[in-house]
Amino acid sequence: MNIGEIARRSGVSRSTVSYALSGKRPVSEETRQRIQAVIDELGYRPNATAKALKEGRTRTIALVIPPASRRLTDVQLGFVASVVDAAGRADLDVLLSPSGGEHDRSFERVIGGRRVDGVVLMEIRLEDDRVTRLRQTGLPFVTIGRNRHPEDMTWVDIDSDILISRCVHHLADLGHRRIALVNRSAELVATGYGPSYRAQAGFTRAIAERGVEGVETCCADDAQSGVSCVERLLDEHPALTAIATVNEAALPGLYRGIEHAGLAVPRDFSIAGVAARHLAENLHPPLTAADVPADELGARAVELLIERIADPATPHRDLLLAPPISLRGTTAPARPRDSPLS
Amino acid sequence: MNIGEIARRSGVSRSTVSYALSGKRPVSEETRQRIQAVIDELGYRPNATAKALKEGRTRTIALVIPPASRRLTDVQLGFVASVVDAAGRADLDVLLSPSGGEHDRSFERVIGGRRVDGVVLMEIRLEDDRVTRLRQTGLPFVTIGRNRHPEDMTWVDIDSDILISRCVHHLADLGHRRIALVNRSAELVATGYGPSYRAQAGFTRAIAERGVEGVETCCADDAQSGVSCVERLLDEHPALTAIATVNEAALPGLYRGIEHAGLAVPRDFSIAGVAARHLAENLHPPLTAADVPADELGARAVELLIERIADPATPHRDLLLAPPISLRGTTAPARPRDSPLS
DNA sequence: CATGTATGTCGAATCGGTTCGACCACGATA
């Protein structure tokens, strides 16, 4: 079952078997065939662990995901899928490592034990311990998202600042004067989650540029919270006519909340956001949104990582995408409503 | 950076360092502290690959998922999350291996190269090559779902036969006389996907037991297909008053299609199904459904796998769950409708 | 005092591969 067994049965040395398999030195056609016959018969496959030890690389990358207990959003799921896919195409295996909370053991095990040749890190915070930790180990890594100082690292990201700003401009173009930003959970925003932070920045800037009225609010990542979020918003700001959002999971709730308030989308109320295309198209009416190109980002992250693994001294690179807004069914010209309270 | 370096700097042999770390033989307190100091200073962590080679186990399990290109359903996602979670608690890493189509290289790489100590297999078909392959390698494995002959293997599953049958009985109890089964995609059913096959069996049986009229149909895994599926059903069977389904992804579409037809759920039309709790609760109105206990199944699968890894001769076990139907907002007494065509 | 037992340490073998240096046989070349 190991290379020695194959060698013995073929009457050659272990090195000859190895060379017959790798082709790194010539082996006579005759012996090659004899060896191959034995291999086929026994169904021998070289032990990946032994190979990894000798070669000094595991042909495995780690994908560090947010703790699995918190449900992955559609966009995150898209990242996982495309990373796994791209890695597979490059004959790399993917070790899944949840991080955060009680899962830090897993991260430490994978990183410290050098079980992988490189790491793809998702869900980066503006200040992120894991980045610091990876830096000290010297293990190549690429992040999906960036921290506060992304200068000396390799990353891919979407520009949620620009994207949300585009949403606001689009809504303002349609005549909306009172626009709310529905961000992700307060907890996430508080712990310095990049996309939320940057969405906020883009929102504030665009609001100022257009001289319209803006309201910012946080909302937990589920439909129920979306409903109550809209209730609260309409209660406190009855003249609101549009929402821009980066909160995918809340979207069904936002739709429902608006409907409960007796408003029709997009006739009475507009929504624009940043979401997975799949999700945007499946909502009803389909969401006008900047579709996060998770496939491209994930695939590119893996490519960049492979580059860094091959040559860790390669200069750092990055990729910042700002896909256009796909106009679907949730934005329309503003129809001013009388505020019942004003 | 390796154990030899630590040994040299502490002035002891490599074996002493190893024993100091593992505690498998006594080491004097003094040397232990000296070694520990060096380790802390250099941030040394033993190489997992070398350890794996020597010990003959990798402390890694593979999780074989359906090809990532096809979007995972909520239930599948629940399985992944709980398996990763449970493995993490047992200090096992999880290697993600997509299988099917072009991804079979990945499966072969992981299994053949003995990169893992055991395998959790998801999305089992009634006839499944991967099960056959795993059998010949002798690698311990546990399946989530079962194939046609699950006698000599270890598996966990939900009893979709019983579950769908319960849905039918529940609907029949409410007076529904014409009930449709919305199964998963025709392709999946055709290739012998267990849950679909068993749902069909349970449906047919329950229909017969209650002497009601049943219609079976397949539906692709997305909202759009759900809409057209309902359209088609109501067109061909205008007197239909209820749907039982195992198709999570189609649910939003089913709701929408029913609404389009001018029917209200649950007043005019009832739905009962099998789905992830999370999803059922987030629909509007919340879905009356048997909630798939993905957490429990995933965790149990890992436990069973760990058992088999520790002792491959352990007798095979299984776990078949049939959670009760949670009554939520989508089922109500039948209100007969006149068929516009009859 | 001899013997036995436990503590503490070391060197060498081992896991299953890859790879380097050496060697032989052969035909081509000077």
Place this chain on the structure above:
DNA sequence: TATCGTGGTCGAACCGATTCGACATACATG
């Protein structure tokens, strides 16, 4: 004929850990 290159093979070293057997020292026991 002496030399060289090359095809083909082997043995040994190596990757970085663990573990076994051996040995030395110290202490308790008969």
